[in-house]
Amino acid sequence: MFSGRQQTHIVIACFGGWTMDAFDFFITAFALSGIARDFSTDLTTMTWAMSLPLATRIFGALSVGWLADKFGRRRVLVGNMIAFVLCETGVCLAPSLSVFLLFRALFGLVMGGEWGVCTSYAMESIPLSKRGFVSGLLQSGYPVGYLFAAVLYGLIYESAGWRGMYLVSIGVALCVTILRMMLPDYRMDGEKKAAESVSFRESMAGQWVLLGFAVLFMSAGATFSHATQDLYPTMLRAERGMTVHEVALVAVAYNMAAVAGCLCGGSLSQRYGRRKTIITSAAAIFLILPFWAMASGLLASLLSAVVMQFLVMCVYGVMPAYLNELAPAAIRSTFSGFVYQIGFLLTSANATVQAWLATHQGWSYSTVLALTVAVSLVLFISLIVKGQETVRIAERSVL
Template sequence: MGQRRPREAAEAQEDETSPATSVSQHGGAALNGSRDRTADHGAGGHRAAILASFLGWTLDAFDFFLVVFALTAIAQEFHTSDAAIALSITLTLAFRPVGALLFGLLADRYGRRLPLMIDLVFYSVVEVLSGLAPGYRSFLALRALFGIGMGGEWGVGASLAMEKAPTRLRGVLSGLLQEGYAAGYLLAALCYFLVFPRFGWRPMFFVGGLPALLALYVRANVRESEVWERTRHGSWAELARAIAANWRLFCYLTLLMATLNAVSHGTQDMYPTFLQRDWGFAPSGRAALTALSMVGAIVGGIVFGLGSDRVGRRAAMIAAFFGGLALVPVWAFAPSLVLLVCGAVAMQFMVQGAWGVIPAHISELSPDGVRGFLPGFAYQCGVLLASLLVYLEALFAARTSYATSMAMTAAAVFVLAAVVTGLGPERRGVVFGGKRFE
């Protein structure tokens, strides 16, 4: 490994002595302080691993958003209300931590590859069965099971992809991986417009069974993480001790992910209602503008991910948060349709720009021995902590206006996320597994 330049050495010293870095670094393999921005961890087939993880998260999001698009049609067939079907979305979100817990533990005990394949097949089967659900109760049960599969995919896929990715490209590949979520939304919208008018909602869920084929690709083309092979735990007891030793890091990551989820849900979930109530948009117009904003999201994730490889993870995320904060007036109080569209696209460019850094950032913060479990479980626990935000935002909107409620919420969560990010540790460029791959 080459000698550090003075600036890099200063950055490393700052990170290693910051009070926020006092989180436990024991268990499995310790966090390595060494940095090498040219080491290639992906020598063992990193392209296939990154592609598989990206497609897994894309198809996961695709399956999730099918319910969002077809909600009214499902409610009509089951002779129930939209709110009753919306409960299935809540159940999916509520069961995501269960999946992150189960599949994360399996990933740290038995490797990243096998749990990822099992998860892909599991949620694909559940998705097809959702299209065959005979009634409302069975549909709810299946969507809860889907939440387990959805929660399991991100942590396992992200750990595999980041451990395989070349260190110098970890940030930009992180952005590409995370924006699989936005890509999944776009695919779900496309499926809705192409399939639903001709065949109804059930065949849409049959299309959602495609991730099972991705499991075959993983089996044929993706090799196990060399980092896991070198740092694997010999027993469940050893893994449990490693997780317990990092409880403070887990608490910080959960708080960080809660603020990130507050940023995304605070700027996205009420936006279609805002377009309807304040601007009079028809359903097709709301879907079109939301889809357009997701294009901005994909670009933002990649741009800020790339930037984080140069300026640091925290700096890139904080820049995105303050960029979003500056856009709040034009985003919420646009005086014209043109500025409304520009504000929507630019806002998601910033929001998902910050999110694009997350896979690399929290993977680097997590010790080798618990990387399959810790990031994914903290992510999903953060989802739960932020889940009440939309309800509070709606209550505030009822007393003021949607524009005012969204603007105040967005401003608050952007500042909070910037503070939590800035006070936390950073391990940009840390070498996974203790030494570079040859």
């Protein structure tokens, strides 16, 4: 087991990678209209800049996860962040839409393994009693990245444009790379031997029902979470007439709530169990959904979005611990990353379909997004109700 200082170093380095993933993704979300204008295309076509990285992540989850399980977490995480810098540079300097989309697809491939490797590395390195809190902390990297993107959008977008925002992302990623170069490496001898001698398919023998459950579960979760996030800034501008600074203000507020939600959900799951925390939080989303969809004006939109993202991230704050506890030990990085990312693959075209319905079929953004959340949430809850609990009574800490 690592020392307390080493554990902190590992958690910060893993948190930084997941933060950078979200930071990049939501830079694209905020700047989508401007990028479309610069490349002389429409918004529906431009949503492929968000859909392509989601679609290619599954291949990164399999390849990067396998490398981490076989050769160790640290070296793979360092290489992954170097590749992130290279892809981000390509996006920043892209001379045409086709080149831009190519690097967005490569970005998804590179970052697809980030979540699985980071969560497995962190979960393996900390005491069991801290697993719930650290699960929420790691997942909070996503709203923190979103928050940074919102602040950056409000501060420099009108002066530096989307290329300037990507340039800032490159600088931050270089800092994370340096931090990761100083990480300790660790893997239990039994896991190393198993990873070298047993394939993913062999490790999953007799557990395909578990894999099917996890894939459907994460697909439903990816659908409702992204429906509340990806096109929400676009809806605020196009449908509710907000300015750039008003959109940034709302995004900052609901991402601060999302960070709190991750920490709350993860911590509560250590005491009350993973399933119970997920089910309670997901059910509460139904209560706020009508207010979130029908809100008008800055204050109402801000308050409903704050509550919505708090609840969504209460659900997701449990995911790192839950999926890693479900996973076979020998392929923990591969399994957790694969399950997490395949959900995004199966739902990768959602933003494009939602934008098409809103811009070409006369639907309002609020209607499209609310229906997507409602349908996927029903499926999500019905699956997790039938799932298994993973945290043992002996492992639960007193909050």
